[in-house]
Amino acid sequence: MATRSPIEVLYGSAHQAQLDRCLHCGLCLSVCPTYALSGRESEAPRGRINLMRAVAEGRIGLDDPTLAVHLDNCLVCRACETACPSGVHYGELVEVTRAALAATHRPGRLARFARWAGLRQLMPYPRRLRLLALGAWLYERSGLQALARRSGLLRGRLRSIEALAPPVRLRRFPDGRAFPPRGQLRGRVAVLQGCIQEAFLGQVNDATVRVLQRNGYEVLIPRGQTCCGAAHVHNGEEELARQLARQNIDALLALEVDAIISNAGGCGATLKSYADLLRDDPDYRTRVAAFVAKVRDISEFLAERAVEPPRATLPARTTYVDSCHLRNVQKVVQQPRALLRSIPGLELVELRQPERCCGSAGVYNLVHPELAEPILDAKMADIKATGAEIVVVSNTGCHMQILAGVRRSGLPARVMHVVEVLDEAYRREG
Numbered sequence: 001m002a003t004r005s006p007i008e009v010l011y012g013s014a015h016q017a018q019l020d021r022c023l024h025c026g027l028c029l030s031v032c033p034t035y036a037l038s039g040r041e042s043e044a045p046r047g048r049i050n051l052m053r054a055v056a057e058g059r060i061g062l063d064d065p066t067l068a069v070h071l072d073n074c075l076v077c078r079a080c081e082t083a084c085p086s087g088v089h090y091g092e093l094v095e096v097t098r099a100a101l102a103a104t105h106r107p108g109r110l111a112r113f114a115r116w117a118g119l120r121q122l123m124p125y126p127r128r129l130r131l132l133a134l135g136a137w138l139y140e141r142s143g144l145q146a147l148a149r150r151s152g153l154l155r156g157r158l159r160s161i162e163a164l165a166p167p168v169r170l171r172r173f174p175d176g177r178a179f180p181p182r183g184q185l186r187g188r189v190a191v192l193q194g195c196i197q198e199a200f201l202g203q204v205n206d207a208t209v210r211v212l213q214r215n216g217y218e219v220l221i222p223r224g225q226t227c228c229g230a231a232h233v234h235n236g237e238e239e240l241a242r243q244l245a246r247q248n249i250d251a252l253l254a255l256e257v258d259a260i261i262s263n264a265g266g267c268g269a270t271l272k273s274y275a276d277l278l279r280d281d282p283d284y285r286t287r288v289a290a291f292v293a294k295v296r297d298i299s300e301f302l303a304e305r306a307v308e309p310p311r312a313t314l315p316a317r318t319t320y321v322d323s324c325h326l327r328n329v330q331k332v333v334q335q336p337r338a339l340l341r342s343i344p345g346l347e348l349v350e351l352r353q354p355e356r357c358c359g360s361a362g363v364y365n366l367v368h369p370e371l372a373e374p375i376l377d378a379k380m381a382d383i384k385a386t387g388a389e390i391v392v393v394s395n396t397g398c399h400m401q402i403l404a405g406v407r408r409s410g411l412p413a414r415v416m417h418v419v420e421v422l423d424e425a426y427r428r429e430g
């Protein structure tokens with residue numbers, strides 16, 4: 001039997017067909033944030049597809065330095081997929097190429113450290129993240145943060161990373177608890193807490209529980225769940241992502257629930273892709289299908305179940321920032337908007353370019369602050385033009401990125417998740 005070359009292994013027939021699908025029409029260029037920033041073809045989806053095709057055809061090797069740079073600069077926001085008339089699954093192509101690059105290409109020392117610390121030492125461990133969040137709380141409350149920011153000692157990448165720390169609220173962690181419904185029982189759901197979300201933006205999880213309770217759902221927060229593995233998949237750490245997927249399936253599928261709820265666009269997209277991630281694992285094949293069938297984004301679930309609109313008014317000019325993975329991958333676009341429009345008094349103003357990524361993209365803003373910051377500036381200009389008092393988000397990374405953007409630009413606006421806005425409206429009912 002003939003041995004398959006690494007390129008054939010990398011680009012199986014399905015991926016080869018995806019590469020061949022590209023018509024070079026360039027319709028994807030107008031939605032690509034990295035192309036908007038540089039104006040260079042090699043920083044556009046079409047250029048990156050051409051590079052991957054050159055690998056598949058053996059014209060360049062995986063060690064070609066331009067390949068690693070241009071694929072690394074991609075946000076994998078997948079806006080290009082929604083603009084593509086030929087249906088190229090661009091995200092799949094990038095992920096398979098990045099996984100191959102991770103196996104053959106050694107990134108710089110700083111990038112290696114950031115990935116080792118973030119992906120391997122922190123995200124899979126909720127307790128370590130909570131300790132880090134406690135440190136961030138102490139740093140802020142002690143006045144050290146204000147001092148450090150005023151002193152000008154924070155420079156370069158350190159300044160960019162520090163700017164992303166959201167104000168942390170201390171709270172009781174809800175792991176292993178069951179929250180009863182308010183009023184008549186309509187069903188039972190489990191909530192994925194998320195790693196960064198639970199440690200740094202736990203108020204979003206608390207609001208998720210309250211909104212579900214308010215609508216008649218018993219809510220379970222099972223112990224043993226972990227990070228969804230999104231950042232690991234996007235950074236070529238597929239084996240670790242598979243371990244996390246198995247752990248989540250074991251923790252969340254063991255319960256008799258109607259749905260498994262995610263309130264972060266990136267996490268939900270990853271949970272829904274577990275069948276693909278575990279395609280070669282015979283022990284999980286049946287269970288993963290049952291798991292994926294139950295996964296819903298919180299907005300998707302609430303809209304599907306036709307929840308009761310708030311009765312109290314929340315008069316505020318508001319804009320909604322789509323999460324790329326909620327919009328472009330999960331295709332949940334209208335549901336969060338419909339939920340916001342159901343709130344009496346709330347005015348929803350659309351962004352001019354709702355499809356544009358905010359520059360967060362997993363750990364992209366940590367690894368590429370020089371690209372993420374101008375991408376965020378463009379997003380903030382769009383937000384500012386709406387005159388919004390509340391900027392609504394639906395993903396953890398976007399939440400932290402927009403919070404940093406609002407602070408940096410001095411915009412007098414609150415940044416809230418969709419469920420936090422709904423929760424506030426319900427709480428006004430008294």
Ligand code: SF4
Nearest residue numbers: 032074075077078080
């Ligand atoms: S995924 Fe986003 S950043 Fe990457 S090529 Fe497509 S539009 Fe550009």
Ligand code: SF4
Nearest residue numbers: 022023025026028084
């Ligand atoms: S829109 Fe689709 S077919 Fe056209 S260049 Fe982009 S990826 Fe290729």
